[in-house]
Amino acid sequence: MAVTKSAKKTKTRQKSNGKIAPQDIALDFGQIIEDYRLAFQSRQASLIGRKEVMNGKAKFGIFGDGKEIAQIAMAKAFRKGDFRSGYYRDQTFMFATGMGTIQEFFSQLYAHSDVEAEPFSAGRQMNNHFASRSLNPDGSWKNLTEMYNCSADLSPTGSQMPRLVGLAYASRLYREIKELHKFSQFSKNGQEIAFGTIGNATCAEGMFWEAVNAIGVLRAPVIISIWDDHYGISVSNEHQVTNENISALLEGFRRNGNSGDGYEIFCVKGWDYEGLIRVYLEAADLARQHHVPAIIHVDEMTQPQGHSTSGSHERYKSKERLTWEEEFDCLRKMREWILDKDIATAEQLDQYEQEDTKQVMQIRDAAWEAFQAPIREERNLVLNLIEQVARESSHAAELGQIKNRLAGTPIAIRRNFAQAIRETLMVVRDESLPVKAQLREWKKAFAKENEARYSSHLYSESEQSALKVPEVKPVYSEESPTVNGFELLNSCFDTALSRNPLVIAFGEDVGFLGGVNQGFRGMQKKYGELRVADTGIRECTILGQAIGMAMRGLRPIAEIQ
Template sequence: INDYKIAFESRQASVLGRREVLTGKAKFGIFGDGKEVPQVAMAKAFKNGDWRSGYYRDQTFAFATGISTIKQFFAQLYANPTDGADPFSGGRQMNCHFATKSINEDGSWNDLTQIKNCSSDISPTGGQMARLVGLAYASKLFRNNKELDYLKNFSVNGNEVAFGTIGNASTSEGVFFEAINAAGVLQIPMAISIWDDAYGISVPAKYQTTKEDISEVLKGFQRDAKQPGYEIFKVKGWDYPALCEVYEKAIAVCREEHVPVLIHVTELTQPQGHSTSGSHERYKSKDRLAWENEHDCILKMREWMLDSAVASEEEILEIEKNAKIFVRNAQKEAWNEFLDSIKPEQKKVVDLINGMVKHQPELAKIAAQLAATADAQRREVFTSARKAIRLSTKFPSAERDELLKWYKAQEVLNQERYNSKLHTDGKESPDQIEIINPVYDDQSKMVDGREVLNACFNENFARDQRLVAFGEDLGNIGDVNQGFAGLQAKYGELRITDTGIREMTIMGQGIGLAMRGLKPIAEIQYLDYLIFALNVLSDDLASLSYRTKGIQKAP
């Protein structure tokens, strides 16, 4: 009954969220309607210490796990930068982009074993897959390298599963196949769920996927008695009992045996279409729309509850009525708090401009327009202030000076609201490292640069057990340029490791490991090869501190 309540509340949040965008209160919205039931089933298997690396359809999962409240969901939709309103991004990301707090204000780590962890979402489709490999690979290192046992705040014997989610159309991305292959080779606890509603925006599966079925394409990855691989599951997205059973079984295998699993969730729908940018009635046939209405996962769960006598019609109606009230109240509270953070600024600017009217009567119109603006946004407040300052340039006065002073003070506040945390600061910041200059004398030897690097790597690997290095030709031969020569033999294959030719997931492996408290060295042989991973570096790593307002890092 509680799962149905969460699913129904999430659907109401989607419906109301879309309405808020279309009425102009928010700029853009993308929602998880039609994916609610599989997400509550998945949430049942998600434990403290586990990690999520998903995409922007996972709001129900966030509600079910406690990662987000519905009020926080709406605060992010409104881009509220007030501290605590949008705890995932501080108003910097669009809705359904979640994150949990990995680090404290001073840059120190939280105890990640005691929370349900969510790596910060990004918008590029498939972009979550590279990072997912690293999040899962960390569990393998924590389980198999006993020298890491002292890191009690990061893992409990490597029991953590990295949950990934992706839409069926995004499985066409190269990074998806690269990540799937890497996880199969590495044999890591990665559980990837594919939400399959048979479309990618307006483009149906026949243009997206061979055989129109990604799990059919990936059958060769299924493990058998002779060779490791994946456990692959296929389940209908509206079948609540089957979903619960599949997730319980799949995640148990993943967690206990460190075997990657793939759960292909089919026959899902998208009741409101792709996003607030358009309607799916434009590109879906009447038959398809009728089928989607009949197979809506919430409707199917409702039917199952009645048929199984889990709840009566009256009980379900009461749940639905209360859910609508609850979501509406959460939305109103989020909206009012957003406006309340701006109203004092609006009033202040109106008063300051009105104070200037005695010197310049034409400014009265600016003040009157701002005062009459219902639900004024901060942009409108600052536009009015700037306009008054500009038009009064030739009319100096104490009142103008006061407006200018207020404006400059607000610029400082806006720097913190919108432009802070470009880089991670705090006690573990690179800025805090003491610089030790090299010392040379007449007796200093001339050596190759690779020897300097090799000696440096050797000293650091001996000093810090968190260090791991991986890349193409890095392990056995010690890198094509010999920077790691002899180090795999000294420190073991777990710490100095060869990889396949897969630049995107080499970078992602590094990001995920770093987010879990390790110190990865992700090596790409040549600059030309690095370009293949540029999307991962720019879209994910470079923006991590900024887009989470400093609550996550990947050093």
């Protein structure tokens, strides 16, 4: 990627062999500065977010500092219709794609229960756990090809991998099964890529290897990014993976030349802005056009604040390692590159950084105020109720203490309101006061509101909820034949497959054999190897494949022998 000062842009061209050449992408100076500033803002969100936890305004924090530049590059390859299945380090990617904002990031850190303020989980998930909505309020599907898609993050490490199999494999099915071409709200000729992200230490887990193998067998369009900062919490790669090199272990999955099954495997430094963009665009072209899966091992990443707010990395990293991390911090390296290419001056970058730090702090303040304002209003209402009780009660002094404790709490928390009301009712339990009825009604209404606030939508509440499907009882007659159970199942599956082309069956022995109990006997021959398919003995990713396919609009039937 050559930077021409006079042209004020990085120019691109395509090599005849289809590889991404150094001049393949066009980035003008303004875009480069915009990328740097977004990465810097994301870093400030991480640094300020940690302070918010330490100051007691949030309970726990885990952030994506040190991973910013790679995620900026990944976002450049991400298109509408694509899906992300990642983990809790990906905040910069969410900002870069527009699927999340810094204010929503802080709202989730505070566990803001208003879904308009925190659209990922309405405050129910740990921070940096992202998601997008695929359904409209009435339960109908949105047009997934016209939006950026993000499957809901999960806290157990590695759990993003099994569903990645199905999210990617769906693209192959939509491309290769003619009857599915009409479902354009789910796919445009199977050109969608499933992007997976994972940390280096989690690559030691079985779910990772099972998913990598399944994707390779299925020839599904995936880009798996491995963020490698050489640690898993306090444990270095020495104790995580053989030879401390995950991409070396993955060599057996590499495809031979430009043909054949397998992965295209890339290794790139996490601070190399130019190299990262080239790699992601090349990998995306292969996956999108040819359904060649890719693994991108992003090495030499850092984690400036350590794993999470539960500890400090100074406790387990050597002085030499800490010095190296400071020198190879991706923001520092990109800043040096910008100065070297005369894209901006040091004074200009200093000014940008000052502006961006101030902006992130203002965003934090706005998110905090939006979170606290309605809760403070509730607290004031509770304080007024307690004061009314105190005016009528002979226990005014004790009630005054309850009121003062609640009023003196620096951060308004709804749990404290409930506790204050319970204590008030206990103090006046032997008194007959008219205001007690009002207090009890408030307590009852408060509990109902919080049940909706924190427990709603655990299941679909639309008219299309599976819980609202009416029961259809079997009807028998004197002429009803007696058949074997597998014949009944066989007829049921046959009807489902013939009625709905979105129905896809797969599992152990389902295809050629028709299932060990013959429930799918003859179905593969009738409907084809893609709609009734055999899988390996990989139960974890059979279930994950079904989940991912269902998220892409398909109706999978997954079988485990």
